[in-house]
Amino acid sequence: MTTRKTAELLELYERMYLIRQVELRLGRLFADGEVPGFIHLSIGQEAIATGVASVLRADDSVASTHRGHGHALAKGVDVERFFLELMAKEEGMCKGRGGSMHVADLSIGMLGANAIVGASIPIALGSALAHQVRGTDALAVAFFGDGAMAEGTLHESLNMAALWQLPLVFVCENNGWAEFSPTSRQFVASLDKLAGAFGIPYARADGRDVQAVAKASERAVAAVRAGKGPRVLEFTTHRFRGHYEGDPQKYRDADELSGLGEHDPLSLLEPRLAKAGVADAQLQSLHEAVDARVDAAVERARKGSAPDFEAGRADVYTQTGAA
Amino acid sequence: MTTRKTAELLELYERMYLIRQVELRLGRLFADGEVPGFIHLSIGQEAIATGVASVLRADDSVASTHRGHGHALAKGVDVERFFLELMAKEEGMCKGRGGSMHVADLSIGMLGANAIVGASIPIALGSALAHQVRGTDALAVAFFGDGAMAEGTLHESLNMAALWQLPLVFVCENNGWAEFSPTSRQFVASLDKLAGAFGIPYARADGRDVQAVAKASERAVAAVRAGKGPRVLEFTTHRFRGHYEGDPQKYRDADELSGLGEHDPLSLLEPRLAKAGVADAQLQSLHEAVDARVDAAVERARKGSAPDFEAGRADVYTQTGAA
Amino acid sequence: MAEVRFGKAINLALADALEQDPAVFLFGEDIADVGGPFGATRGLKDRFGDRVRDTPISEASMANAAVGAALSGLKPVLEIMFMDFMTLTMDALVNQAAKVRYMFGGQASVPMVVRTPHGGGISAGPQHSQCLEAWFAHVPGLKVICPSNPADAYGLLRAAIADPDPVVFVENKALYAMKGELAEGAGPESIGKARTVRAGRDATVVAYGAAVHTAERAAGQLAEQGLEVEVLDLRSIQPWDEAAVMESLARTHRLLIVHEAVEAFGVGAEIAARIGEIGFDELDAPIMRIASPFVPVPFAPSLEKAYQPDAEAVIAAVRKLCA
Amino acid sequence: MAEVRFGKAINLALADALEQDPAVFLFGEDIADVGGPFGATRGLKDRFGDRVRDTPISEASMANAAVGAALSGLKPVLEIMFMDFMTLTMDALVNQAAKVRYMFGGQASVPMVVRTPHGGGISAGPQHSQCLEAWFAHVPGLKVICPSNPADAYGLLRAAIADPDPVVFVENKALYAMKGELAEGAGPESIGKARTVRAGRDATVVAYGAAVHTAERAAGQLAEQGLEVEVLDLRSIQPWDEAAVMESLARTHRLLIVHEAVEAFGVGAEIAARIGEIGFDELDAPIMRIASPFVPVPFAPSLEKAYQPDAEAVIAAVRKLCA
């Protein structure tokens, strides 16, 4: 394997590892009462966000879901400002007003996590429309979960994207669960056939395998960027944690829970890294560097200040000079 | 052809002829200012309503669209109370409060025309759910136009109907137009594939041919009534008139308009009636009887009284004996 | 008499309704197998089987399905997980459920209930905390209820389910854990009657839902300061008990309205406008409102605390009223 | 100065906005090829090509697409054919468009406009006549405008499109044909300023949209009876011009609010509540409202006439106010 390829592989690994560490830390901070509200972790699903984002440009846009930490971090949001947000601080990326379900950074095309299931899809559709109308070759990505397929917005957006040949990649993260119910008891269509009904090319890949995700995404993105219209990608994956942190998961059987480790996208990559000549020590120092980065971000976030409600009122509407 | 079959054929013809005459008359009454508001005629599409309703029972329910006169008349609403309604009279089936887009008769399962495109589908879904939960073998029919396929409710309802194996027949009246635009410029999926994606059996038939419609409907209804879950039917048809009465139809080319006569479901049936031994005179007297019925209904409707607004206020909520 | 939590009172009301009327049917996301995100439907599927169902994430169609089901003999009770998601059900509630009875000339009632939690205080952020009841109260044909304690939650939910017309039943999230007395053999309460929570002669405070407790806390502190405040719990918002408010005003001559919803164009506006008109001569001071500011509900606990109307604000307002 | 119809003024505003700002983008059902059901967008597709697009019947996703497009550089102007269909767009407007700026910490504005016609008078029935503006006025983050004449239609629509925040722009159907002066070279008006339509000292009548003309007619007749009524056209409902209303009240000491929307929980409630509080000492009589009764909009012309607030009702109210 060439050095460039190794470097790429390491980069993917590092990104996934970062997401993992950030979320593991969030889980602890949440349990300790340092992160308020409720949070949905994407642990086990890091390969999808990472693989997809690895083939995106800064001017490509991403609309995300309630389980959006990975998407945000993969798209490149600042880790400090991310923790500051989830820890409800003024210096947070949304000044503590949005929290976990609304992490966003418009300057890098991260259009936000979203607390409304199914909304990410038409929002990304509109963003793709903007790219098209403005004549750029940027594209938009709509992340959504398997449960979100039951919302009419998927169908409406598949149609509009196909009709208008929009530069939009639909990315379904199929973890088999919608909250506390297996999606198989909620949605009967396969996304494959659904996309087919609208004439949109579809591809599926193993969502545990960041390289498989990146490869499928690269193909889709190349086609979309070349003006060939929308693409649908589906990645099978596993939700390692509860629907939200604190979820006792009584509805999941012990076997499923204990077998989750097998599906770890990080472990999957480790033998490949070894094969590519990455030494244990190198990985070790990568881990340490990321861990230190996360530690530092959390420390910084702890020192953040409480947001000021009165000052924030000025942001309900844009303040213009004119009357 | 046996006498029973001939009688059936005549019945289908008579029902279609009734719908036609009612709507032709409505067109004139509208032009003369005797029917207020706006009306959407189903002239050219009578075979669908007639054929579908011919295989329904009184306890089966039907949810309809803005173009719902045919569905209502085929399901058996009273012609006099129908005209009274469209002519805005107190004795109308809805006491003059609903008009063309809301004709309904709950006593025969006509759940109403509906002015919201796409709403008929989940309403019928709910009705089917009621039939299922109540343990009857009644079923529900959702009529919708081709343009309505773009609404998310279709997708959501296909899914729920399949998931819950509801006694629901989806009936798409595909006339190629959604208002002033060809549906081909609005919706890219074929209903066939869409139904397939949800695992719902689909059949298509020539919507001009009432016998073909009845046959396809009979099969679907038998399966649904036998507890085999939902079915999707699509009937191709032609909208002879404008989207609404008074529509100048500049968007339709002259060839299309002048060729519409070829697709007349009534004309299509006439040679078959002749072949079955129905004499011209018999048809003539059928026509006269229906015409007379329509005339009488219009005359009666003209004598209807103006509805009383104050009295109607009591119907915003159900008046119960209790406080 | 037994002490039960608010959530349990909801649960009991649903169970008793299911028990007594075979037409009652429950559906919603994750309400059956796991008993709902707030546990309000726990155990009901075990007892009532298929009459309690989990649905896909398809709020728009579920709500219209409730309309169709109600028209075909069921008394559906739909749970919408957060009131913010009611945005997806507006066609069903406003164009369909609310209109049917009047627009079909009084032919049919639509006996359906939508249960939904509103309110903040748990850092759920801008899309999971809204109080949107004023919208529904503006729509002729709908009823809107918001109980403040377990006994009312039970009695009013029973009444809502028994009511022939569509009811939006709003449950404040912060109340689910609240304990209170529930009489043995309690039945439906009547809808539209306010309740005097605390008698007083100096000012009338009208509230509903969780704000009733804010008002009570304030009244307790005001009493220590020598001001005797009468607290009315509205319980029903549409219809609301104008007579009770007037009766109290005639004694206190001062009125304050308190709710958690946004003040501008909120429920309090109608009460103030109406009482300001018919009670003009009784008023010794302007009618005041204490409610949420014109800002989305923020995530950070510190922001949310500043956002939510509290007892201090109520105290200040009453002191101003009585100055 | 030129005389133009209201609909034409809308058309000119759209054309000028498209001309001056390449980010402006128009979409909606049947707005491009045929120029919209009310002709407001006629000719724009010919001039601006693909920046003016017909959409499928998918209101929910179109509205969220507007949000996404606005976040990615466009200034989308979406037409929703009847305000009743805004029920399908509530998630987009309320959870997304209205919240983004505040909840993302002020990072981004959402410069989008939704144009939609409200109001009755054409026997369009209960699902095509509603005035639902109070809903939007209740939502922090949205602006709501409702012009009463061609010049305002032009100037305020230009302002709405130029505004960085989401605007619901409501056009009363009955006004489309109204003629009025439009100044050469007119530009955007400022949002939030009322206009004195007629000066008077005996009572203030506040109205917006078509009700302004009802108020003017009433004022003309009242003048003959010796009562000089000041008529204020609110023009913008959110924000609304509290200062202008107070200024007028300080001279007349009597206030009546008139609108076509349902009275209960309508726009007038907020104005009455707010002015009743801050203007308490100025009031020589209770603030009154003349608006629609708590009934769905009926179809029959006779019913609709009884339903709609008219000049007689305004006259009676003013006489009562001034008695």
Ligand SMILES: Cc1ncc(C[n+]2csc(CCOP(=O)(O)OP(=O)(O)O)c2C)c(N)n1
């Ligand atoms: C419109 C809407 N309905 C319901 C919910 C509640 N809810 C949050 S996540 C979720 C399940 C989503 O499942 P899926 O799309 O598969 O995403 P996952 O959680 O598996 O990542 C539900 C029902 C919501 N947030 N928004």
Ligand SMILES: Cc1ncc(C[n+]2csc(CCOP(=O)(O)OP(=O)(O)O)c2C)c(N)n1
């Ligand atoms: C939700 C909604 N959107 C838009 C409309 C306006 N509208 C009425 S009919 C129609 C076209 C419907 O086309 P189709 O479903 O094919 O029915 P057809 O008129 O051909 O019978 C439209 C867009 C509406 N009534 N409801």
Ligand SMILES: [Mg+2]
């Ligand atoms: Mg999932």
Ligand SMILES: [Mg+2]
């Ligand atoms: Mg059609």
